[in-house]
Amino acid sequence: MTITPAHDPWTDRLSEYVDGEMRPVDREALEHHLAGCPACSVALAELRSVVARAHALEDRAPADDLWPGIATAIAATPRRAPVARPPADWWRRRLDLTLPQLAAAALVVAALSAGTMWIALARSPLRAPAPGATAPVASSPAAASQQTAPAPASPTAVTAATADVVNPRYDRAVAELEQALADGRGRLDPRTLQVLEQNLRTIDRAIGEARRAVAADPANAWLRSHLATTMKRKVDLLRTAAMLTAGRG
């Protein structure tokens, strides 16, 4: 799905909405609008995802993450990497981006592979994007394949309804992280591995349920947002798992 700079006046106010700076009356009107505007709903979900990702990434260089620290503890040769020093109020920084910027930022986030995304984003701020960039909402066929309950719609209907939330780059990043976990599973404590895999299954089940809900109600802004958020949780957990395995290698 491609999002172009829209003329819908609400799109320019989504950042304000996400930042909680909108007057209650405007907020209510926007939420009413979101219920009937899939484009804005998708943009909102992407915006939340991008802002969350940006906030999560700006404060740390790769070596400043908790889990590489754990990895260092068991590495043969302890290393100390330089530590990023974020501004004291980094978490309050407001990302005041236009929709095209957000769209491209989402693309940047999604496009970075498992092996490079943290390094790249930690070293440079979100770049000003080219107008008209693609901003897909992520989805995972792998997650869909793990659906355990019968879907309310036919597979064809599900495919059609969710076609606009499929993102091959996200899938690729997930696949790479899953591969990293598979490659390194022998280096993890079996109990920890079991816990990680159980929790990944839990998230996959939640993703499957959310995807079916979106398929049944494609215009539902909150469902789309919930799906995107849940998918991000999977990436976060896979990242943790990959770092644990890599650190012991």
Added chain:
Amino acid sequence: MIAMLAVLTAAVFSTATHTDTTFVARSGARLEINNFGGDIAVETWTRNAVRVEADHGARVGVVVDADAGVVEVRATTRLGVPTTVDFRLTVPRGMSLKLTTIHGDIDVKGVEGDVEASSVQGDVSVGGPARSVKAGSVEGDASVSGARGKVEVSSVNADASAEHVAGPISISSVNGDVTLSAVESDDVEASTINGEVRYEGAIRDRGSYRFSSHDGGITVAIPDRAGAAVSVSTFSGGFSSAFPIPWSGARRSNQFSFTLGNGGARIELESFQGEIRLQRPGTGKDRMKERDAEKSKAKHRAKTHDDGDDESDEGNRP
């Protein structure tokens, strides 16, 4: 001699199974421990010095490496085999800490600096007026209390909790409950996939409070005079309130919003298939305590069982 330890690397190899050393800490220095196995417990004192006590195997050394504002304490063996050491540290109150362990608990009390603490298999607990806290565990509980600044708490497969905290809070679990109590923050984000979310604390004007779960319920205590624009979203869950809701305008059965008082704060309540409940502060506490006590007992039983299954002479887990 003590001062020299602050600027030079000091390796303390011994044949004893207990290390106890104290060295001067440079003002502003951060202390780091990357432990493989074993607990880390930290307390504070008024001295500008760090005391390291460690229980370990006979062939294990404790190394103190002070360099460029970072004091690193680590266990080492002659063959480089990962080992288990229980550390007890006493540090200046203002010191910042970065603590990690794989197999072990972390317990920090009274530190006023920045605290990062993570474990893979153990519980992590940070209590006291820390400037900021980042506490996380994969398999164990993560809890923070009393922090003054930003707080991040996360667990993958257990509970995450925060109490008596005032700064921005981000707290999450995947397969566990998330509990916030006596919170004085104006920026709260709490989420879990398969668990309950519970909140009791201030609802401040212009504050932002976001609570979400996929499978579990959400229970939020709203003070009598709180003003908030509240949005409720669920797919197949329910909604209930212990007090009258001032409905206005059209609403869908599973997604709606309403305004309490002046609408100054923003509260988002989202559960895919759990019950969303609003109540007044103080109600339901007994039930929460009972539930927490039950979970604590179950966890204790599981831990006792694990310890019984996991006895080894040196406690090493290569």
